[in-house]
Amino acid sequence: MSDTTQMLKGILDGCLLAIIKEGEIYGYELAAKLESYGFRSLSEGTIYPLLLRMQKEGLISATLRKSTAGPKRKYYTLTEKGEQELDLFIVRWEQVSSSVDNVLSKRGI
């Protein structure tokens, strides 16, 4: 499990940005969405340090809002800088993913 986490470092940032781009979302919902996309081995708490860092870097912004469940939830949205970062991530990911595909299918470049 930890090996997967190690592998996901960096990739997870991009995935979070992409999910947040779909619309305003709070932590628990975000973790659930990641899981529904197949990231099942990931501990749900992994996202919070990342969200904290991305918020500091100005990629996402947060607003506290009351919930019916109890305490206030922190909802995240993508900033303009975050959108640019997501575009860059997509370009980088496509390069990496096609290179890895090439290696694994033994075609070489």
Place this chain on the structure above:
Amino acid sequence: MISKESEKFLTELRFYLMSKGKNDDEINEITEELEVHLMEAEADGKDVSHIIGYSPKQYMKSIGESMTTDYRQMAGLVPLMILMLGAYVSIGPAIEGNFSLSKGTLWIAIIAGVIAVGGYGVLIFRVLPKFLHSKWSAVLLLGTGVAVTGILVMVLLWNQKQGFEPVFTATPLQNNVIMAVCAVIFIVSAIYTKTWFTIIIPLFISMGPIANRFIPQDVNEDPTYNLYTVIAFVIIAAIMIFVFMVKRKKMLNSGGKRNV
């Protein structure tokens, strides 16, 4: 409501981040966010390990690394500590109505101050978090209070014997003012650090001087009684320290296993 285990994790996380000098507002923000998550996850039937993985220590570390260290806030703690120590040392003599300052006393205060800042820091940030959710936290508080009182009484007795030349002797009114200022410092510190320590320990410290003021003089001057008191304090303190060292060892062992 969250489970005890989750609550324990959040408290440990809060203390861990505090000990790393992280910003108070940020600590509140992240712990509140995690609390919401834990609450909803537990409502869905998941437990804390599902959220933080199997190494709470590692998880705390990763959160700590994403947060900035607030050096300004840490620097603010130092003057507060110094004020508090001044108040610790002054409240006893002020209650007794004989607050005075001499060069010898000042030196003792400075040396005791340095030792106490270190000890206090270790207690709050390293020792106490491990005991928060056990009944031993009360024993620890009590033991510390008794030990501090005992040591201060001994230092005070020794100091009086030295017959240092006072450079300042307070009038009755000044003694009362000093007492009030000390009380304010303790209350402000309690609010600032969000702990009861700064109220409980001064209460213990004040017990001796209050007794001194109200117990008849002949009892007070009898060296046998004085000796008994000091011996009782030392024995109680030693027992408390022993008990809590044994307990700590046990806790560390079980904590170590959990974190593998």
